[in-house]
Amino acid sequence: MISLFVRLKGFYSERPPAHSLWSSTMSFLRTVLNDSVIIHPPGFYIIGFQTFPYISVYFIFLAFVYVVTVVFNSLVICIIAFDHCLHTPKFLAVVNLAVIDVILNTCTIPSMIKIFLITDNFIPFNLCFVQMYVYYTFVSLESYALAILAYDRLIAICFPLRQNSINTLCSMSCIVGLTWSFALGVTAFTTGIMTRLSFCNSLRVFSYFCDYAPVFRLACNDYTMQWSAASFLTVLILGGPFIFILLSYITILVIVFRMKSLDSRVKALATCVEHIILVAVFYIPLLVIFLIGFYLGLIDPDQRVLSLSLASCIPPCINPIVYSLKTKEIKIRVLALVRKNKISTDPKKCCKNSGL
Template sequence: MLPQDIVFASNSTGSDLSVFFLMGIPGLEDLHLWISIPFCSVFSVALIGNCTLLYVIKTESSLHKPMFYFLAMLAVIDLVLSTTTVPKILSIFWFNSREISFNACLMQMFFLHSFSIMESALLLAMAFDRYVAICNPLRYTTILTNSVIVKIGLAALFRAVLLMVPLPFLLRRLPYCQSHVISHCYCEHMAVVKLACADTTFNNIYGIIVALFIVGLDLLFIVLSYIKILRAVLSLASKEEQLKAFGTCGSHISAILVFYIPVVLSSTVHRFGRVVAPHVHILMANFYLLFPPMMNPIVYGVRTKQIRVRVLLWFQGKSF
């Protein structure tokens, strides 16, 4: 189906909400097959890396600690984010399969945004873990018990669901009486809102408030945690102790940068959308979606000795 055929089909649907059409990357349709190569490669690395990480954490008893439980949760979140969106993106690139039902679109959007919020919460929880480990090492095991870790995970899930449940209902109440063509690779909230032929002020405000609430608060508490960590580390007597303490935070700091830098870049491009080509915006949005799930297992695999050793033994054909 060619782009002009999609426009005709979407116009012919009238107010029918049964079918929407994903454009992929507008302006780069002729390059979809080539673009699919890095997309598929990154997706494969993300799947293999996160599954390997989960397997190593499950089978290696020395990794049954709070930080690695949080890391396992992060790996699950990254797997859900990848599998929720990338298969459909690849089907657009490979088979020109652009149709998506409205219900499937809302479901994809719900999972995408919910698990992104959960990832932010997990990074905050991991910052708290590092704070306790460095600033209150003697109370580490009594503060971060298994029950506390479960409660943190459930709180992250509850917050994400609570904030995202209104989205499908807010979008369902809007009329879509014109084009049903979504200028994106997946059902992102604002891309769907733009199709509505009604006042979407409330939807726009709600999306901005949620984004500021999540990114702003989580990032603020992460920064505060690391300010306290920095003070504690600098109070240590020797340089060796300081480097060792900083070394325990290296992987987490890398994970924070991997997650938040694409978020900031994508948001910046979105805000200046009028002067930035649409395909640049879409590519940045996909970068934000694909990059963290690929990089997190690599970062922790390289920087964590126990994980690195076990993976090397695995590839050498030795038993765990």
């Protein structure tokens, strides 16, 4: 019986089946096969944004967001990589965030444009889980990267005299490496257990990508383990770092208000403003969507898809603009680069320098 199913699966994987043909085949398999056989379809159909008018305008906006994300984050990465003066713990954390931002938006935005503008919404089974794995890995890393930046601010403000001994390049490299290893491992487990589900009902995923909860809810066998993993992952990748950031800023505020000089207080708090903006833009929308949508189910499905796509795609775009490029050291190097290009392209300057 299993060999018969494997041949059937191989037949369907040659080309995407019609929905009606797949439904009738699955009805037959449900009556013939027992619960111990896992049914994997050739793929899924990503369904979302169906009720929004002029949705093509939104995807043109997302294409602009993607270009800005890649250009500005790549600029930050190049400036830090090629300037040895910026090879410090703080800028290792900044370049870590920039790399994560580029990969996170690359994972979703090109796929969204293909699905909803070109109307090619079929995604093969294995590719679906690859996208799911990459997306949740880098959402996790984005969350941890913001926590690492909070840790950097905590050490700089609370232990200014011991900053260079506590927050070394080696220790920061270890912290970044641990977060990558942890995110890759935890997401591999939570994505891997999805392959234990049988999909013999609808193949329509109501989201803008192969989203974890909308996919496991399509299963025709028990998905209690997957639901528990999704709850655990939400707490782990959003709740844990967010609580750490809150505690860090509470500690920072206590230290700042103990300072006698008002000028010192203002300077200390000014170094945290951009990071607080990043934290608010990233965590608040995602926490609201997951708490209200995933657990309470009180959010409209279309609004959930739109809100989640914005909450995922906008932070990687604004991170380099709000934080990285406004950092004093990077700003100086960007302005120097712009001035150098102006001088090299000014014909009067070129003529003067050449003695003409």
